[in-house]
Amino acid sequence: MTDPNANRLWIQEALNLELAARDARPLSQRLYDALRSGIQQGRMSAGQALPSSRQLATELGIGRNTVLSAVDRLLAEGFLVSRQGAGVFVAEWQWAPRPSCNAVPDTELSLSRRGQRLLDFAGSTDERPTAFAPGVPALDQFPRERWQRLLRRHQQGAPLEWFDYQSAGGVRALRDALCDYLQLSRSVQCRPEQILITQGAQQGFELIARLLADEGDRVWMEEPGYGGAQACFASAGLQLEPVAVDDAGMDVASLPDATPSPRLIYLTPSHQYPLGSTLSLARRTALLWLARANDAWIIEDDYDSEFRYSSAPIASLQGLMDNAPVIYVGTFSKVLYPGLRLGYLVLPPSLVAPFQRLNARLHREGQYVAQAALADFISEGHFARHVARMRQCYRHRQALLRNALAPAVQQGLRLSSGHAGMHLVAFLESHALESELVERARQADLLLSPLSAYYQQGSGRPGLVLGYAGASDADIERGGRWLCENWMACIDHLPTA
Numbered sequence: 001m002t003d004p005n006a007n008r009l010w011i012q013e014a015l016n017l018e019l020a021a022r023d024a025r026p027l028s029q030r031l032y033d034a035l036r037s038g039i040q041q042g043r044m045s046a047g048q049a050l051p052s053s054r055q056l057a058t059e060l061g062i063g064r065n066t067v068l069s070a071v072d073r074l075l076a077e078g079f080l081v082s083r084q085g086a087g088v089f090v091a092e093w094q095w096a097p098r099p100s101c102n103a104v105p106d107t108e109l110s111l112s113r114r115g116q117r118l119l120d121f122a123g124s125t126d127e128r129p130t131a132f133a134p135g136v137p138a139l140d141q142f143p144r145e146r147w148q149r150l151l152r153r154h155q156q157g158a159p160l161e162w163f164d165y166q167s168a169g170g171v172r173a174l175r176d177a178l179c180d181y182l183q184l185s186r187s188v189q190c191r192p193e194q195i196l197i198t199q200g201a202q203q204g205f206e207l208i209a210r211l212l213a214d215e216g217d218r219v220w221m222e223e224p225g226y227g228g229a230q231a232c233f234a235s236a237g238l239q240l241e242p243v244a245v246d247d248a249g250m251d252v253a254s255l256p257d258a259t260p261s262p263r264l265i266y267l268t269p270s271h272q273y274p275l276g277s278t279l280s281l282a283r284r285t286a287l288l289w290l291a292r293a294n295d296a297w298i299i300e301d302d303y304d305s306e307f308r309y310s311s312a313p314i315a316s317l318q319g320l321m322d323n324a325p326v327i328y329v330g331t332f333s334k335v336l337y338p339g340l341r342l343g344y345l346v347l348p349p350s351l352v353a354p355f356q357r358l359n360a361r362l363h364r365e366g367q368y369v370a371q372a373a374l375a376d377f378i379s380e381g382h383f384a385r386h387v388a389r390m391r392q393c394y395r396h397r398q399a400l401l402r403n404a405l406a407p408a409v410q411q412g413l414r415l416s417s418g419h420a421g422m423h424l425v426a427f428l429e430s431h432a433l434e435s436e437l438v439e440r441a442r443q444a445d446l447l448l449s450p451l452s453a454y455y456q457q458g459s460g461r462p463g464l465v466l467g468y469a470g471a472s473d474a475d476i477e478r479g480g481r482w483l484c485e486n487w488m489a490c491i492d493h494l495p496t497a
């Protein structure tokens with residue numbers, strides 16, 4: 001059963017094949033790969049002896065150390081075993097039956113029920129910086145060279161603790177700079193200690209859901225609303241309760257009288273996502289008192305408030321009341337770039353320690369170099385300059401889009417006010433029109449996001465969410481003209497309701 005000679009030929013053959021392959025793998029790696037796949041494919045069965053390393057080296061014309069390195073690795077991984085005085089053998093193990101190609105499980109079938117449900121909130125991941133991907137900033141306008149210089153500055157001077165596990169809530173200089181900015185620009189009431197740096201708003205939602213709500217607890221969500229937050233709360237087992245949105249933001253009065261109070265209330269008060277309304281002062285006050293009276297927490301997602309075109313940014317909800325029952329969530333994904341993965345929470349003092357501890361346990365802290373670079377970016381004035389430049393750029397891009405859509409608007413296409421943000425909403429006459437335009441756009445390699453997909457209940461309102469911030473002027477003009485022509489072509493033959 002153990003015939004070392006029988007194996008020599010195929011090892012020689014397999015190694016020759018490996019050597020013929022044009023790649024940069026060292027010889028010992030090639031021998032290892034040849035032996036391992038031979039064993040896995042059953043060319044050497046369990047118990048068979050391997051020729052001695054000396055023999056293999058001579059016959060293959062390679063160094064003995066090369067052979068030993070490959071064999072030692074296979075011994076360590078359990079593919080081979082060594083028996084004292086007898087040599088090296090293929091290990092005994094139960095070969096799992098190889099599934100036939102047809103039996104390979106389909107990825108979708110192998111997802112959990114929860115995973116499957118979460119994907120419904122996930123939307124498209126195909127958000128390229130083209131007309132009309134929503135939520136993508138002008139990446140090419142980011143001052144990359146300046147940013148690289150700041151990163152290098154902090155890479156070179158990185159203190160030892162940045163290499164370690166930490167749970168202090170983030171780099172202190174960034175929390176100081178953010179605190180100044182939030183107090184001044186957003187009227188947030190805070191001290192630097194109350195700020196927890198996260199890897200984006202999404203991680204903030206995750207921590208809030210895990211720490212402040214139990215499975216089955218209710219969370220009021222704006223309807224339509226942000227899929228990222230919906231997915232996060234659903235994955236924590238919370239019960240999502242859609243609350244209608246109108247021109248004054250979330251309309252709690254639309255809920256039936258007997259609706260039980262929630263544990264969490266998720267809001268985008270400065271600029272409702274995706275419809276764009278601002279939460280009125282009356283509703284802000286009512287929600288704050290409702291949360292306080294019912295031991296609930298408001299989650300204020302302030303994702304893009306810097307981009308307001310008709311007035312100064314709206315002050316935060318958090319700053320409206322002393323010790324407000326609000327967790328303020330901020331992100332640099334819109335104002336700088338999403339790949340940065342930096343955001344923050346402003347927490348009431350009593351929640352700081354538990355959030356810091358859970359964050360360090362669940363996600364770990366990190367990105368200290370980027371955090372320190374960002375602190376300088378803010379305190380040296382580059383952040384304010386970049387925001388001002390982007391505000392101008394997005395105002396201009398929105399005007400280009402409106403201009404391109406003007407002929408359709410003259411014929412009845414209704415657009416959102418666009419007084420803020422990075423997208424416009426075009427309201428459509430029917431779901432049939434929405435689907436037809438989305439399909440036509442797909443074929444034309446344009447990304448059109450259907451407004452109805454932002455609703456959790458019912459078929460939603462038909463429309464299109466048209467991101468303009470991240471696309472070039474030329475793409476916006478081209479995309480706008482395309483949409484205008486196709487809207488006009490479709491309304492001629494599609495039913496209007």
Ligand SMILES: Cc1ncc(COP(=O)(O)O)c(C=O)c1O
Nearest residue numbers: 135200201202226273303331333
């Ligand atoms: C409403 C809203 N909140 C928050 C975010 C940002 O999330 P993150 O910081 O995780 O990138 C987005 C991004 O698309 C958003 O649309």
